[in-house]
Amino acid sequence: MTVMESAPVKARKNCAGRDGHPRPTGQDRYSISEVVAHTGLTAHTLRWYERIGLMPHVDRTHTGQRRFTNRDLDWLDLVGKLRLTGMPVADMVRYAELVREGEHTFAEREELLTAHRENVRERIAELQSTLQVLDFKIDVYADARRASERFDTV
Amino acid sequence: MTVMESAPVKARKNCAGRDGHPRPTGQDRYSISEVVAHTGLTAHTLRWYERIGLMPHVDRTHTGQRRFTNRDLDWLDLVGKLRLTGMPVADMVRYAELVREGEHTFAEREELLTAHRENVRERIAELQSTLQVLDFKIDVYADARRASERFDTV
DNA sequence: CGCTTGCTTGGAGTGCACTCCAAGTCAATA
DNA sequence: TATTGACTTGGAGTGCACTCCAAGCAAGCG
Numbered sequence: 001m002t003v004m005e006s007a008p009v010k011a012r013k014n015c016a017g018r019d020g021h022p023r024p025t026g027q028d029r030y031s032i033s034e035v036v037a038h039t040g041l042t043a044h045t046l047r048w049y050e051r052i053g054l055m056p057h058v059d060r061t062h063t064g065q066r067r068f069t070n071r072d073l074d075w076l077d078l079v080g081k082l083r084l085t086g087m088p089v090a091d092m093v094r095y096a097e098l099v100r101e102g103e104h105t106f107a108e109r110e111e112l113l114t115a116h117r118e119n120v121r122e123r124i125a126e127l128q129s130t131l132q133v134l135d136f137k138i139d140v141y142a143d144a145r146r147a148s149e150r151f152d153t154v
Numbered sequence: 155m156t157v158m159e160s161a162p163v164k165a166r167k168n169c170a171g172r173d174g175h176p177r178p179t180g181q182d183r184y185s186i187s188e189v190v191a192h193t194g195l196t197a198h199t200l201r202w203y204e205r206i207g208l209m210p211h212v213d214r215t216h217t218g219q220r221r222f223t224n225r226d227l228d229w230l231d232l233v234g235k236l237r238l239t240g241m242p243v244a245d246m247v248r249y250a251e252l253v254r255e256g257e258h259t260f261a262e263r264e265e266l267l268t269a270h271r272e273n274v275r276e277r278i279a280e281l282q283s284t285l286q287v288l289d290f291k292i293d294v295y296a297d298a299r300r301a302s303e304r305f306d307t308v
Numbered sequence: 309c310g311c312t313t314g315c316t317t318g319g320a321g322t323g324c325a326c327t328c329c330a331a332g333t334c335a336a337t338a
Numbered sequence: 339t340a341t342t343g344a345c346t347t348g349g350a351g352t353g354c355a356c357t358c359c360a361a362g363c364a365a366g367c368g
Contacts, residue, residue: 017284033344043345044327051348063334066344068209078291087323101296110295117288120281127278134271139230141264144257186315198357205318217364219315243355303311 020101029059039076046076054079055091056100064117086121175224178237182224183213189222193230200230207247208233210254 012149022038032043039046049055050066056075059067082092095112098105175182176192186197193200203209204220210229213221236246249266252259 030226031344042327045325047346048326049163063345064347065334081287083325084280085284106295106298106302110292113288113292113295117285117292120285120288124278124281124285126238127274127281130239131271131274131278133232134267134274137277138264138267138271141260141267144260145264148260162356196357199355200343201316217315219364220319 002041021073023070025070027069028073030069030073032066032068035068035073035076038073039079039080041076049076052089054089054096056096063097070153085116086123087116087119091116173224175227177224179224182227183221184223184227186220186222187231189227192227193234195230195234203233205228206243208243208250210250236270239270240277241270241273245270 022030022034030038032046035041035046036043041049046066047053050058055072058072059069061067070137079092082095083089091112095109098109098112173179176184176188184192187201188301189195189200190197195203200209200220205210208263212226213223233246236249237243245266249263252263252266
């Protein structure tokens with residue numbers, strides 16, 4: 001049975017799992033459209049993620065439809081953060097591989113994440129330095145606007 | 155007293171231009187390769203920027219070669235910052251158009267920059283929230299590594 | 309003079325991260 | 339039974355921001 005619009009669950013303080021998942025562990029079998037509603041990704045993108053090896057193995061129904069779990073949701077959450085911070089998909093795929101390979105890849109995973117953290121810190125510094133330039137230029141324009149308003153009104 | 159692109163003076167302790175430019179105003183006619191050396195952009199990109207309207211009018215020699223000025227360098231500096239902060243090229247082209255159109259576009263320029271500043275602030279917040287996730291996960295891996303090292307050495 | 313270097317052009321190609329399409333399966337309703 | 343709607347697939351298409359190519363011109367050097 002197709003699970004129709006199951007209340008656009010989005011919040012974590014929701015009735016269901018108070019661990020932040022739409023449904024508690026044990027009943028966590030989400031169709032692709034439910035995951036779309038929860039993550040904001042498109043179904044295309046979810047299928048593409050799976051094709052390129054960016055997902056852990058996703059379970060299927062007897063008819064071949066995907067059923068995602070809470071763990072998949074958590075993973076997509078992390079992927080979303082890495083993506084938002086500009087990690088290339090290839091690097092995320094590498095990280096996914098390491099996770100699949102097991103605990104002996106802890107060191108390399110740590111390395112990968114540490115390198116990315118450094119990138120993110122640099123990005124933040126860049127953004128903040130640009131913020132100063134923007135502030136300066138916006139001030140210049142705002143001053144010009146206020147000056148012309150004064151002329152208009154006086 | 156046109157309020158123009160008075161870019162952030164980078165205060166290089168360089169021998170040449172006291173104002174942070176390779177050559178002082180008056181002798182500022184840079185070939186494309188000099189601009190490449192100074193900005194880190196490729197010649198392709200500089201020509202492409204001009205083609206799409208992202209540059210103010212660039213002067214030419216009698217044989218048709220580009221000669222960039224200190225003002226162009228300042229502009230490229232700003233463009234670089236906007237690009238680094240993820241402003242789409244189309245928006246930068248729009249800003250360039252407004253600058254070409256003159257002072258009556260001050261208000262719209264201010265608007266455009268203010269909207270972008272808001273984006274940048276959001277990006278910074280996103281990055282910082284991801285930083286926390288990264289810190290947490292890196293700690294987990296580091297703890298695991300330290301634990302296994304203890305077993306190895308004792 | 310011929311060679312090299314540096315530049316010119318319009319247009320085609322690249323890499324990334326999706327994004328969509330056509331054709332099909334399956335389950336549930338009218 | 340017929341239709342609807344959610345889902346499946348491999349492969350093709352899109353949009354962005356470059357990135358490169360081929361062919362050609364001009365200046366400087368031996």
